[in-house]
Amino acid sequence: MxxxxxxxxxxxxxxxxxxxxxxxxxxxxxxxxxxxxxxxxxxxxxxxxxxxxxxxxxxxxxxxxxxxxxxxxxxxxxxxxxxxxxxxxxxxxxxLPPGRRDDGVHVKVPAGGDGTTAGGGLPWATLPPAVAAAEDDEDSGLRVPELRPSALAALAGRPFEELDETEIRALGAGLQAALLRWPQRRTRRHATDPAGRRVALRPTIARARRTGWEAITVVRQKPIREPRRVVLLCDVSESMRAQTTAYLTMMRAFALVTDAEVFAFATTLTRLTPVLRHASPEEAVDQASAAVTDRFGGTRIASNLKAVLDSHHGNALRGGVVIIASDGWDGDPPERMAAVMARLRRRAYRIIWLNPRAGTPGWTPGVAAMAAALPYCDRLMPAATFADISACVEAISSRA
Missing domain, CATH: 1.10.150 (DNA polymerase; domain 1)
Structure with missing residues (x-):
């Protein structure tokens, strides 16, 4: 050998x-x-x-x-x-051989190569092989994604109106991965844990009965942490037509990952939480679009916020993060907006307002409703691209 x-x-x-x-x-x-x-x-x-x-x-x-x-x-x-x-x-x-020290040489390379077998492992930058639709098989195993991280990063910075439905769905899947790091909050309930700092009296006394009432074994406990609640309200009026499909995809990501309550509003309020949890993203967006009967019409932000506060879903606002996605154009008077936002401020843990116009150079909150709501918001952030939404998620995670 x-x-x-x-x-x-x-x-x-x-x-x-x-x-x-x-x-x-x-x-x-x-x-x-x-x-x-x-x-x-x-x-x-x-x-x-x-x-x-x-x-x-x-x-x-x-x-x-x-x-x-x-x-x-x-x-x-x-x-x-x-x-x-x-x-x-x-x-x-x-x-180089003698006599050719000053000349260039050619690297002798065989014309043929090893070849690449179908289904073999390929580096990250490789495009998936083109397969005819008739040859697709659901049981063929794992599929190579059509968009790589570099391509998704480029798409995330483009405005919503420049994206097609396929790109929006791909970016929505990336947003779901970012939401897996959603912040948690400390609850009032406790669970037994050896690393806990609080002594659990009842279990400790129960064990002391076996040792002549001497607390030989001390049982400790620590607070239970749960994902922080989130309520998402998105404007689907005429002035938000270009952002509607992207915002529905965003709401679906929140509903699937963070167990959020999501609402769409124009002149009336529509709860979309059960609809957007559909397994198919296309079917979820289609059903949500059909459920919102007043989309692409007027806007009554203050009335719809009051409707959430007065409903039994208002309990989800207690200690939760409230995200309002709207450009601020409202048919209700600004005095009513200020009163509703003050009431919401007392109940919510944090209020984030996403405005697709906020990222425009030189933009100022000159709309009456937006100016009335701004003093009660923790942050006003732009939301014209998926990169803006990801920045909002990161800001919430870092401070909660």
Missing amino acids: APADSAPVLLRGIDRAAFAVALVARLRRAGLRCGITETDDLVRALRVSPPVGRHALYWTARITLVRSQADLAVFDEVFAAVFDDTAPLPLSRSA
């Missing part, structure tokens, strides 16, 4: 650092964004795992040098030009 050292290595005898620098220089001239850190990563990777073929060298260079999906096309083009067309790369002088 041949020793392991005799296995063929593609770049045997070649200076790895010179090869990496030359390849990175070619990529940079083509427009790919890579520098010293990526070059060092490639050199280390070639030392740890020497490539045995063109396919292995391709993935080693791609994983270490490509940081963005946008750079993938440039990398593939340059790699093909270098290794398919045998373009010269300056390597180590010691690797």
Whole structure:
């Protein structure tokens, strides 16, 4: 049996650092964004795992040098030009035969590669293979997501009106992951825990009966912590038409993850909590749109807030986080808005107002209803993109 050292290595005898620098220089001239850190990563990777073929060298260079999906096309083009067309790369002088010390050499690479089998593991930046709709199988196993983190981050900064339904659903799924870190609150109930700081008298006395009333074993307990309640009210009037679908997706994420109470309002109030917990996101949004019969009409913010306070759902406001998503245009007088917000302030733990116009440069809360409600809000935050909503979630989590 041949020793392991005799296995063929593609770049045997070649200076790895010179090869990496030359390849990175070619990529940079083509427009790919890579520098010293990526070059060092490639050199280390070639030392740890020497490539045995063109396919292995391709993935080693791609994983270490490509940081963005946008750079993938440039990398593939340059790699093909270098290794398919045998373009010269300056390597180590010691690797050159006598008489060719001053000439460039070609890296001899086999034309064929290892190939990639269907279903094999691929790096994060790889697009999923195109499969016809007729070939889709529900039992085929895990699916590769169509959008990678870099693509989702780019979409999160775009306004709602520029997103299609597929992109909104993908961003809504990302918002659900962010809500898994929802803050908790300390309740008045306690549970037995050896790390607790409070002595549980009854269990301690019960155990002392077995030891002649000597408290040999001290039972401790600590408060039970539960996710903080959240009530979400979203404006679906005519002035909020561009944000309606995105806000419904946002409400669904809150309803699924944080066990929230969610409402939509225009001229009347509509509870959407059971509807938006549907397993299918498309069906949930469609049913919610059908349930809100007065959408894209006028707005009565103060009346709808009072309706929540007067209903049996008003108990969910006690000690909870109230999130109001609206641009502040209201048909009710500002005096009524101030009275309702003062009442809400006494009951809620925190009030966050999301305004899609707040992120506009030079914007000021000049609308009467918005100006009347602002003194009772803990924070006024923009909500024109999913990045704004994620920032709101992070702000609540860091302070609760």
